[in-house]
Amino acid sequence: MTSTAHKEPVAVVGIGQTKHVAARRDVSLAGLVREAARRALDDAELTWADIDAVVIGKAPDFFEGVMMPELYLADALGAVGKPMLRVHTAGSVGGSTALVASNLIAGRVHGTVLTLAFEKQSESNAMWGLSLPIPFQQPLLAGAGGFFAPHVRAYMRRTGAPDTVGSLVAYKDRRNALKNPYAHLHEHDITLEKVQSAPMLWDPIRYSETCPSSDGACAMILTDRAGAARAPRPPAWLHGGAMRSEPTLFAGKDFVSPQAGKDCAADVYRQAGIADPRREIDAVEMYVPFSWYEPMWLENLGFAAEGEGWKLTESGVTELDGDLPVNMSGGVLSTNPIGASGMIRFAEAALQVRGQAGEHQVDGARKVLGHAYGGGAQFFSMWLVGAEPPTS
Amino acid sequence: MRPPIRDIAVVAFAQSDHRRTTDEVSEVEMLMPVLHQVLDATGLRTSDIGFTCSGSSDYLAGRAFSFTMALDGVGAWPPISESHVEMDGAWALYEAWTKLLTGEADTALVYSYGKSSPGSVRDVLTRQLDPYYVAPLWPDSVALAALQAQALVDAGETDEKALAGVAARSRTAAATNAHAQLRGPGVPQGDYVVQPLRTGDCPPVGDGAAAVILAAGDRARELCERPAWIRGIDHRIEAHSLGVRDLTDSPSTRLAAEHAGAFERPVDTAELHAPFTSQEVVLRKALRLGDDVDVNPSGGALAANPVMAAGLIRIGEAAARIHRGEARRALAHATSGPCLQQNLVAVLEASEGSEGATR
Numbered sequence: 211m212t213s214t215a216h217k218e219p220v221a222v223v224g225i226g227q228t229k230h231v232a233a234r235r236d237v238s239l240a241g242l243v244r245e246a247a248r249r250a251l252d253d254a255e256l257t258w259a260d261i262d263a264v265v266i267g268k269a270p271d272f273f274e275g276v277m278m279p280e281l282y283l284a285d286a287l288g289a290v291g292k293p294m295l296r297v298h299t300a301g302s303v304g305g306s307t308a309l310v311a312s313n314l315i316a317g318r319v320h321g322t323v324l325t326l327a328f329e330k331q332s333e334s335n336a337m338w339g340l341s342l343p344i345p346f347q348q349p350l351l352a353g354a355g356g357f358f359a360p361h362v363r364a365y366m367r368r369t370g371a372p373d374t375v376g377s378l379v380a381y382k383d384r385r386n387a388l389k390n391p392y393a394h395l396h397e398h399d400i401t402l403e404k405v406q407s408a409p410m411l412w413d414p415i416r417y418s419e420t421c422p423s424s425d426g427a428c429a430m431i432l433t434d435r436a437g438a439a440r441a442p443r444p445p446a447w448l449h450g451g452a453m454r455s456e457p458t459l460f461a462g463k464d465f466v467s468p469q470a471g472k473d474c475a476a477d478v479y480r481q482a483g484i485a486d487p488r489r490e491i492d493a494v495e496m497y498v499p500f501s502w503y504e505p506m507w508l509e510n511l512g513f514a515a516e517g518e519g520w521k522l523t524e525s526g527v528t529e530l531d532g533d534l535p536v537n538m539s540g541g542v543l544s545t546n547p548i549g550a551s552g553m554i555r556f557a558e559a560a561l562q563v564r565g566q567a568g569e570h571q572v573d574g575a576r577k578v579l580g581h582a583y584g585g586g587a588q589f590f591s592m593w594l595v596g597a598e599p600p601t602s
Numbered sequence: 603m604r605p606p607i608r609d610i611a612v613v614a615f616a617q618s619d620h621r622r623t624t625d626e627v628s629e630v631e632m633l634m635p636v637l638h639q640v641l642d643a644t645g646l647r648t649s650d651i652g653f654t655c656s657g658s659s660d661y662l663a664g665r666a667f668s669f670t671m672a673l674d675g676v677g678a679w680p681p682i683s684e685s686h687v688e689m690d691g692a693w694a695l696y697e698a699w700t701k702l703l704t705g706e707a708d709t710a711l712v713y714s715y716g717k718s719s720p721g722s723v724r725d726v727l728t729r730q731l732d733p734y735y736v737a738p739l740w741p742d743s744v745a746l747a748a749l750q751a752q753a754l755v756d757a758g759e760t761d762e763k764a765l766a767g768v769a770a771r772s773r774t775a776a777a778t779n780a781h782a783q784l785r786g787p788g789v790p791q792g793d794y795v796v797q798p799l800r801t802g803d804c805p806p807v808g809d810g811a812a813a814v815i816l817a818a819g820d821r822a823r824e825l826c827e828r829p830a831w832i833r834g835i836d837h838r839i840e841a842h843s844l845g846v847r848d849l850t851d852s853p854s855t856r857l858a859a860e861h862a863g864a865f866e867r868p869v870d871t872a873e874l875h876a877p878f879t880s881q882e883v884v885l886r887k888a889l890r891l892g893d894d895v896d897v898n899p900s901g902g903a904l905a906a907n908p909v910m911a912a913g914l915i916r917i918g919e920a921a922a923r924i925h926r927g928e929a930r931r932a933l934a935h936a937t938s939g940p941c942l943q944q945n946l947v948a949v950l951e952a953s954e955g956s957e958g959a960t961r
Contacts, residue, residue, distance in 0.1 A: 214705035216607055238734060270666035271688065276737075277661040277729035278688060281939040284839045291857065294839045294944070295697065298660075298688035300667050306685055310697055317703030318607050339666050455654075455684035457674045470681035477683075585670050589684075 219599055220312045221438035221445035222560040224254025224431030230394040230545045233332035234425040239274060240286035243328050246427035247287055250324065254431040255442045258288035261431075262320035267297040267307025267327040268549030269584075272339035274330055287326065299453070301497065301584025303327060304428065304552025305591030309451045311432050312593075316448075321434050328427035329547035336423060336548065355420060355500065357586060359412035361465040362502040366414065368466060371505065371520035373414060377405040378523055379501035380419045380543055386530055387540025389569035394424045394545040419501035419543070426547035428554045435599075446560035449577070449600045450481030451593035458586040465587055471510040474590040478579070479512070482594045483601075487512045491594070492575045493535040493562055495555040497582045499542045504528065508536075511581065511592075530570065538562065538570040552582030556593055563597040610702050611822040611829030612950065613815050614643035615918035615925075620783040620810035620906035623719040629663060630675040633715045633811045637676060640711070640813040644825045648677045651815075652707025654684040655698040657691035657714035658910050661726055672715065683707065690714060691812060691914030692837075692875075692936030692946050698816055699835055708821045715811035716910035723807050723909060730939060732842060743940065744804055744878075748796035750849040750941045751880035755798055757850045760883045762798055766791045768879040769802040769904060776901025783808045783906040805877040810908030812915045823953075830921035830932070830950040834862035837936075837946035844941060855888040855935065855945040862947045864889065864933050869949070871896045871923055871932040873916035877903040881942055885935060889947070899923065913937065917948055924952050 226249025228234070234242055243266075251257065264287050271277050280289075280296040287294070299306040304327040311325035337353040366373065381402045387393035408418035438445045454474035456463065475487070484490050494513070498504045508519035513534060522528060528536035537543070539558040542551050559580035561567040567575075576597045583590050616639035624632055641647060648654075654676060660668045669686045678684060683706075687693045691714025698710035718726075724742035731737040754760045773789045776782035783806045792801030815825070822829040838854035838861075840847055859865060872895050876882040882897070891897060898904075900919040903912045913936025923929035931951045938944040 217704050270660050271729075272660060272666045274733070275729065276733045277659065277726070278938070279733075280689075281730050281839075281943055282732050282842050284943075285841050285843070289839050290841050291838060291854070293837050295693060296688050297685065297697075298669070299686050300670065310685065310700070313697075313700045313704050317700045319700055319703065453683055453685055454681045455673055455678050456681040457678050458670050459674075460679065462679070468681075473681050585667060588670065588673075 217316045218318050218434045220315045220448040221433050222430055222595065223433050223438060223441035223445045224250040224256065225557045225561055226250030226253060226429045227392045227554065227557065228426045229392050230424040230426035230547055232423065234330065239276065239279060239330055240283055242330055242425065243283055243326055243427045244286045246429040247324060247326055250429035250431050253443065256431060260322055261288060261292065261324045263293040263314055263323050264289040265295045265297065265307055265311035265323060265325045267303040267553065268329055269300060269303055270339055272334065273336055273548065274333040287324065299584055299589045299591065301548060302552050302582040302589040302591045303584060304550050304554065305556050305580065305582030305593065306453055308430060308553055308556045309453060309591055309593065312448055312451055315432055315434050322437050323432045324429060325432060326427060326429040327550040327553035329549040330425045331423040331547065332425050355412040355415055358500055359415050362500060363414060365466045365502060365506050369517040369520060375505055375520045375523055376414065376419050376501040377402060379498065379504040380405045382529055383537050383541045383543040386538055386570055387544035390539045393540040394422050415500050421499040421542045421546035424545055424547040426545065426550055428550045428557050430557055443566065444564045444597065446563045446595040447599045449594045449596045450478040452477035453591045456588050458588050466506060467510045468587050470588060471583065471590045474592050475511045478592045478594050488534065491577050491579050493538060493572045494579045494581065495539060495558040496536050497542055497552060497555055498537060499546065501543060504536055507581065535572050538567065538572055552591060555582055556580035560595050563595050606703060608703050608705065608818050609831055610699055610816055610818050611826065611831045612917065612921035613817045613822050613826035613829050614640045615814050615922045616640040616643065617781050617812040617915055617918060618810045619781050620808045620908050622783065622806065622808050624717060624809040629715055629717055630671050632809060633672055633713065634675050636811045636813045637713060640815055644815055646709065646815065648682065651709050651711045652683065653698055653701045653710040654682055655694040655710065655712050656686050657689050657694035657914065658716060659688060661729055662716050662718060662909060664720060690910050690912065690936050690938055692917055695814060695914060695917060696835060696837060696946065699832060702816060702818045708818045710816040711813065712816065712914065713811065713813040714911040714914045716908045717809040718807045718909050719809050744799060745796050746844065746940045747878040747880065748799045749844065751798050751878065753849040754880050754883055759850055760880065765803050765879040768882050772898055772902050772904040775899050776905035779900050779905060781906065782901045785901065785905060799878060803879040805903050805907035808906060808908055810906060810911050812911045812918055814914060814918050826925065828925050828927060828952055830924035831953060833949040833951050835948040836861035837944065839944040842943060849941055850884065852884050852888040852942050852945060855885055855942065855947065858945050858947040859889055862949050864947055864949050867931060869895060869931045869933045871899065871920060871929040873900060873902065873920040873932065873934045874898055875903055875913045875916045875936045877907050879904065884942060889933065913946065920950050924950055
């Protein structure tokens with residue numbers, strides 16, 4: 211029997227991001243992460259001395275060519291003399307990192323923790339980093355897009371979704387990004403026609419329906435109840451968080467709607483007391499690196515019945531002013547520092563319930579889901595944050 | 603660190619035989635028997651485990667996302683609650699420990715593995731260094747350890763004869779460790795690799811895997827006759843640049859030990875992750891270990907040093923001695939980074955009232 215009655219409530223009291231761009235040639239890796247951490251501390255009105263531990267995450271070390279970079283980054287993140295953990299769970303890592311940090315508080319090991327995720331893709335080449343040939347294993351020669359395109363095609367066949375749905379998502383997310391000063395892609399002249407006439411990369415995924423390669427970092431300050439009481443701005447409260455994993459490849463795997471994603475969402479909803487996610491959750495920051503993953507995840511996360519996700523997207527429900535806004539920040543489609551992308555989803559969810567999301571704020575957002583996935587759609591991490599402290 | 607709010611113990615430990623090369627098996631194949639062994643020891647199956655966490659390094663494997671293949675070996679179906687640190691498995695154990703503290707799980711499987719044989723681990727580890735100013739010079743791990751050893755000699759903390767004594771003692775102890783790679787009293791101290799370190803002062807290069815099962819409270823008592831209770835565990839990091847550190851000392855080890863409660867009562871056993879003889883000198887001082895403490899009865903990292911697993915093995919070896927009734931209060935230590943940059947200390951104890959208990 212598990213017992214969670216003694217868990218300390220966890221609050222997000224500081225959030226910092228860098229302006230995400232294709233190449234931050236003006237800063238080192240250390241400079242990049244320090245910038246995000248500094249902004250998170252400023253938001254929480256705390257100093258480095260207030261931080262008890264640092265939990266850092268990023269995607270593969272090959273993306274920058276630095277093995278276990280937490281060792282080199284210890285000084286830049288004020289971690290000297292403190293505990294420092296490095297999480298790596300592929301594309302879901304930004305979310306997992308925040309959850310590992312939250313456990314340090316929930317388990318009453320520490321009072322205030324800095325968590326940060328980053329990627330400086332310009333230091334290397336992600337396509338190359340994912341394509342190293344290894345004996346007995348199929349290399350991912352076409353990068354992530356080549357791996358995921360067949361699963362998008364399977365979704366279209368299975369649900370009968372018209373082939374225009376993906377472009378609607380891309381058009382929406384890129385317009386949302388115009389309201390987010392930290393977003394990488396600011397395409398002021400974007401039109402639906404431009405998205406639909408973009409070159410086909412991995413059929414059915416067009417160039418404008420794919421994520422960019424970004425340099426960027428995202429940081430959060432997590433704290434306990436006492437820390438939240440001292441916070442200068444409204445905290446976001448953690449109501450539920452979970453990770454789930456399943457194998458990469460096996461005959462029974464459903465790549466369109468992986469069981470690990472369903473189980474992860476169900477665990478989060480159980481913790482948060484959510485019976486009907488479509489009615490009780492106000493907005494979602496969802497990991498959508500290729501546009502079609504919005505309708506796919508709407509189903510996987512329980513916001514739509516199987517085969518119906520594309521109808522929510524098509525009807526405008528997921529627009530910024532819709533009934534269930536998705537990726538108000540512009541999402542991964544507009545900003546993708548891979549290792550940080552999951553944490554940005556979690557942080558943007560927290561910004562929404564704190565009422566601090568600026569131009570892309572959803573009015574009255576009280577409960578928002580942050581979602582991340584990684585590997586061959588096999589690693590999932592999610593959290594649900596609320597404007598009020600959890601009751602149980 | 604505050605006192606843990608839940609009693610958590612190491613209830614099972616398994617490791618592979620550590621070998622210079624394992625060309626004939628993949629990482630998953632190397633890991634699988636260890637996972638089966640540790641599960642069999644408790645009678646648990648993958649589906650019974652509340653949380654799983656692993657430690658490994660893509661740079662050793664030579665490919666991105668290398669840990670995903672290892673997860674396939676765990677049998678993660680139906681889907682499991684799982685995470686991974688790109689660190690030694692000792693830190694995966696720390697993450698699992700915090701997860702059990704939250705009460706969201708009662709049992710955890712922790713594993714780690716590393717194959718150093720496919721490349722030159724001395725060169726690979728240079729990629730851990732400051733990528734702009736230091737890594738381009740390719741200073742290898744033995745050269746950096748030699749700087750530390752020379753600093754100790756210069757400070758009068760040790761000499762080459764004493765270091766040779768550490769090497770001989772470790773490998774003699776390893777004679778009774780069937781998993782060790784370099785075993786028995788006959789291992790020669792050899793020539794200089796990088797002065798003042800000789801072959802005997804350096805760890806063997808090898809491949810290996812390890813796994814541990816943690817359990818909380820009554821679950822631990824059900825699964826193990828003599829659980830090794832984690833009385834405290836903490837880890838600390840130091841500055842990266844060697845130029846700003848006193849290489850003859852390890853303040854992060856001392857701090858971690860304080861927070862883990864290591865100094866509250868004496869320990870009878872210590873498993874130290876000291877890949878180089880000179881590092882044992884530094885750690886003994888930081889941890890205030892007297893001659894009455896049995897240090898590295900397994901032979902330590904000088905007998906087998908599978909990178910990314912060697913730290914977890916220290917915790918496992920310390921726990922196994924408690925399981926067998928050979929130790930009552932043991933300290934386990936893991937390290938990461940050049941010249942002991944990051945250090946973890948765990949204090950393990952036999953149960954109150956059980957055979958061999960001190961409390």
